[in-house]
Amino acid sequence: xxxxxxxxxxxxxxxxxxxxxxxxxxxxxxxxxxxxxxxxxxxxxxxxxxxxxxxxxxxxxxxxxxxxxxxxxxxxxxxxxxxxxxxxxxxxxxxxxxxxxxxxxxxxxxxxxxxxxxxxxxxxxxxxxxxxxxxxxxxxxxxxxxxxxxxxxxxx
Amino acid sequence: xxxxxxxxxxxxxxxxxxxxxxxxxxxxxxxxxxxxxxxxxxxxxxxxxxxxxxxxxxxxxxxxxxxxxxxxxxxxxxxxxxxxxxxxxxxxxxxxxxxxxxxxxxxxxxxxxxxxxxxxxxxxxxxxxxxxxxxxxxxxxxxxxxxxxxxxxxxxxxxxxxxxxxxxxxxxxxxxxxxxxxxxxxxxxxxxxxxxxxxxxxxxxxxxxxxxxxxxxxxxxxxxxxxxxxxxxxxxxxxxxxxxxxxxxxxxxxxxxxxxxxxxxxxxxxxxxxxxxxxxxxxxxxxxxxxxxxxxxxxxxxxxxxxxxxxxxxxxxxxxxxxxxxxxxxxxxxxxxxxxxxxx
Numbered sequence: 001x002x003x004x005x006x007x008x009x010x011x012x013x014x015x016x017x018x019x020x021x022x023x024x025x026x027x028x029x030x031x032x033x034x035x036x037x038x039x040x041x042x043x044x045x046x047x048x049x050x051x052x053x054x055x056x057x058x059x060x061x062x063x064x065x066x067x068x069x070x071x072x073x074x075x076x077x078x079x080x081x082x083x084x085x086x087x088x089x090x091x092x093x094x095x096x097x098x099x100x101x102x103x104x105x106x107x108x109x110x111x112x113x114x115x116x117x118x119x120x121x122x123x124x125x126x127x128x129x130x131x132x133x134x135x136x137x138x139x140x141x142x143x144x145x146x147x148x149x150x151x152x153x154x155x156x
Numbered sequence: 157x158x159x160x161x162x163x164x165x166x167x168x169x170x171x172x173x174x175x176x177x178x179x180x181x182x183x184x185x186x187x188x189x190x191x192x193x194x195x196x197x198x199x200x201x202x203x204x205x206x207x208x209x210x211x212x213x214x215x216x217x218x219x220x221x222x223x224x225x226x227x228x229x230x231x232x233x234x235x236x237x238x239x240x241x242x243x244x245x246x247x248x249x250x251x252x253x254x255x256x257x258x259x260x261x262x263x264x265x266x267x268x269x270x271x272x273x274x275x276x277x278x279x280x281x282x283x284x285x286x287x288x289x290x291x292x293x294x295x296x297x298x299x300x301x302x303x304x305x306x307x308x309x310x311x312x313x314x315x316x317x318x319x320x321x322x323x324x325x326x327x328x329x330x331x332x333x334x335x336x337x338x339x340x341x342x343x344x345x346x347x348x349x350x351x352x353x354x355x356x357x358x359x360x361x362x363x364x365x366x367x368x369x370x371x372x373x374x375x376x377x378x379x380x381x382x383x384x385x386x387x388x389x390x391x392x393x394x395x396x397x398x399x400x401x402x403x404x405x406x407x408x409x410x411x412x413x414x415x416x417x418x419x420x421x422x423x424x425x426x427x428x429x430x431x432x433x434x435x436x437x438x439x440x441x442x443x444x445x446x447x448x449x450x451x452x453x454x455x456x457x458x459x460x461x462x463x464x465x466x467x468x469x470x471x472x473x474x475x476x477x478x479x480x481x482x483x484x485x486x487x488x489x490x491x492x493x494x495x496x497x498x499x500x
Binding site: 123126130149 | 389
């Protein structure tokens with residue numbers, strides 16, 4: 001009886017010590033994470049952020065607007081065609097998101113392999129669609145054969 | 157007396173060396189029904205993922221400066237690259253769905269009870285490993301969604317203190333985190349998966365298939381495990397066919413090159429419940445995911461004794477239903493809600 005009580009006491013102490021050790025270590029500030037998030041101030045990054053906000057579905061218009069406004073007031077405008085950014089802001093004001101996104105892409109074109117290393121082809125999503133080519137139909141026939149073969153194996 | 161045919165002689169020669177007759181042990185008939193085949197179908201999905209993953213690995217560059225470009229090149233320049241990538245992605249989704257159904261089947265039938273508690277724990281660890289593989293795969297795309305997922309990963313690691321140190325960019329200052337996550341995706345996590353899977357299959361072999369709730373085992377005609385494997389291969393063919401069809405009809409795209417410091421995307425469906433928790437409770441909401449895993453691990457302890465059927469497990473079933481409803485509810489909430497900034 002006493003042995004059982006001692007065992008359960010040791011177990012409780014062990015578990016408590018383990019939990020305290022885990023919590024204590026978790027609470028230690030890891031030096032690796034001391035870096036703080038810094039709001040970018042250069043137009044290039046801000047325009048890229050605005051573009052990223054425009055390219056999601058549905059477009060994050062308020063986020064994009066905020067970033068464009070900050071870009072318009074940025075001191076460092078290297079690699080960005082600011083006239084295009086102004087036109088993007090105007091298009092966004094008219095809620096023409098497609099035109100705004102196009103203007104932002106155009107604004108970054110001078111930056112191709114320039115400051116920031118932005119490649120204009122990478123600014124747009126690559127979204128393939130069903131091609132409807134003979135190869136696509138051959139692959140679909142292959143898929144149908146696999147489905148049929150699977151069904152056959154299960155039934156046998 | 158009939159002479160053994162050529163195939164029989166081959167079988168005898170191969171079996172003498174590889175002891176394959178060990179796989180001919182008897183299994184009950186219900187083990188060949190779909191609910192009891194889901195684990196094996198998950199394994200078939202993993203085989204598809206490994207083969208397509210090895211192929212993709214030949215053309216993927218795990219460096220932040222070229223990762224997005226390399227995926228675009230896989231889609232446009234590599235022969236069959238777009239289809240292989242599509243199969244990999246869709247097979248990943250299908251495998252996770254099948255694994256979750258397998259988990260639900262084991263839970264509903266109470267198959268985690270004595271003597272299978274350890275195997276349940278191994279299964280939960282396998283689920284975690286597969287989710288980690290899915291997550292790292294998402295990051296490897298290196299588009300906006302990927303970089304935001306990575307930022308959440310780093311931020312949550314910060315909550316873990318020194319335990320999250322591996323996810324810090326400063327852990328290895330000269331190797332980008334993307335490269336290390338790629339290493340985890342193609343070697344570390346598959347190794348963990350292999351070890352866990354070996355243990356899982358070993359324990360399944362030792363304990364046998366969990367009993368059926370309605371059909372007594374003695375009344376069942378018996379088949380061999382080879383028959384079970386054959387049916388799993390059949391479902392594997394169906395999974396590959398489905399993944400191929402989906403890859404052709406809905407080929408996965410690639411987003412623009414990412415830019416950090418912004419949050420405008422939502423994660424894949426699998427992580428939407430965690431995203432919902434983050435929206436409601438901030439980053440600390442991600443502890444909810446940890447809590448669900450701890451609850452899963454504790455189930456065999458919480459649900460002991462009582463009758464083995466559904467009637468004796470009403471509380472466990474109610475708890476499972478409540479957690480499932482909460483998880484699905486959070487997922488739907490996150491899916492319907494507008495993306496919000498959790499970190500900035």
